[in-house]
Amino acid sequence: MRTIDWVDGAVEIIDQTALPGDLRVLRLHTVGELIAAIQSLAVRGAPALGVAGAFGVALAARVHADDPGALRQAVQRIETARPTAVNLARGAQRAANLLPWGPDAVLAEACAIRDEEIAASQSMAFRGADLVTELCGPHARLLTHCNTGGLCAVTIGTALGVVGELHRRGRLTGVIASETRPLLQGARLTSWELTQWGVPHRVAVDSAGPFLMARGEVDAVILGADRICANGDVINKIGSYAHALGARRAGIPFLVVAPESTVDEATPTGAHVEIEDRGAAEVTAWSDAVNPAFDVTPADLVTAIVTDRRVIRLDRAERPRP
Ligand SMILES: CSC[C@@H](O)[C@@H](O)C(=O)COP(=O)(O)O
Known part of the structure; x- marks a missing residue:
């Protein structure tokens, strides 16, 4: 569908x-x-x-x-x-x-x-699954954030497409979906899609991610992007940056899967991107609130970006725009 x-x-x-x-x-x-x-x-x-x-x-x-x-x-x-x-x-x-x-x-x-976009999703799923196996070995336990399945694309998806492909290859030993406050794209949408695909998974509150990584329960973080800047900064759902910090501290790869249509070579860094503010009402009805919908993960925290045409190894000083 x-x-x-x-x-x-x-x-x-x-x-x-x-x-x-x-x-x-x-x-x-x-x-x-x-x-x-x-x-x-x-x-x-x-x-x-x-x-x-x-x-x-x-x-x-x-x-x-x-x-x-x-x-x-x-x-x-x-x-x-x-x-x-x-x-x-x-x-x-x-x-x-x-x-x-x-x-x-x-x-x-x-x-x-x-x-x-359908073709790009298929290409990313194969390319990303190969990279996860290269970096994590034959069996991987992955943590993902927000929703990057068929629902974020037309079908298949970006990072979750990689998760689905690893499941098909028998190379997945665990998936944690962070719930993604406040609108719960992880708890509502990722969990629903993984259930449809028959992929066993668990949902964690957003703040548990870095601790689960520190405890050795995650082999890599894999998520999508709303915009990738020329220097490799990644704009994605609020909470992505915290997961990148947790991954760096735990010494595990932080992988971004997004089509070339998300790579914005005209925008130099994340500081140049307008971050949507979705207002207080989504967060709370009884006190004032601030609700930025996305954040910027600095390029130096990203291991690799997988697109439908290339793998950009930021850990080897490669960048979207050389
Ligand atoms: C390739 S999907 C990646 C992103 O678009 C996704 O992680 C995300 O942040 C979506 O935000 P949303 O506010 O749900 O549109």
Whole structure:
């Protein structure tokens, strides 16, 4: 089942706010509905956001075919619906480049982006599984953060795709999914996906990760990215940096799996990236709160980045942009 697709003139998504209780499909007919789905995290995760951005422009191209001003405004609203994952603006912009050739050309480009993400997921799963075995030996116990499965992409996923591939190869001896406060992408979504795939796993509270590593219960941390900067800084779900510090202290690899569509060679470092602030309400109803949705893991804490085309060994001074 695909997380996001174009079906009979509308965008269909799995509503990730309803999981794990309900597996519900939403049909989005307008740019407004699509933006609301992005902002509520009904569709989320960097690769899926790239596809959503492109399909959003395909929707806009149909509705505003005769109104260039409204079309431009719709594209801009889609690109900026969430700020941190580079895929969203990139996917929207790629589809928007086809606007002069009409709505069918835009839709074809959006479908190409969808298909490229499916191929990228498959490629990362193989490449990442090989690297985990190289670094950790024939049997690995992995800790993952946030949700990086098929739900964050179109199918398969990024880091969780590697976990699934290692399971298929019989090379996995344990998975810990950190619950990922406050919206519980790990406890709700990763746990649901691993259950669907038949992968035994346990959920840990976020703050337990570094201690479990220190106690020798984890062979590597593996997670995704919303943006990878030219110097190798990794922007990902809040809590990733703490896991990187724990991994460095425990002396285990910290692996980032993300498609090339997430590598932003135009952004020099994490200091240049807007970190989404999702407001206090998601954290607590009874006291003030600060709620940054992502953090920056400095490049020197990252062992390797696995994309669909390359393995960048940051521990050997390689960088996304040489
Ligand atoms: C390749 S998925 C990697 C990231 O997009 C994922 O870990 C993440 O941080 C998603 O954040 P979310 O706020 O759920 O969209």
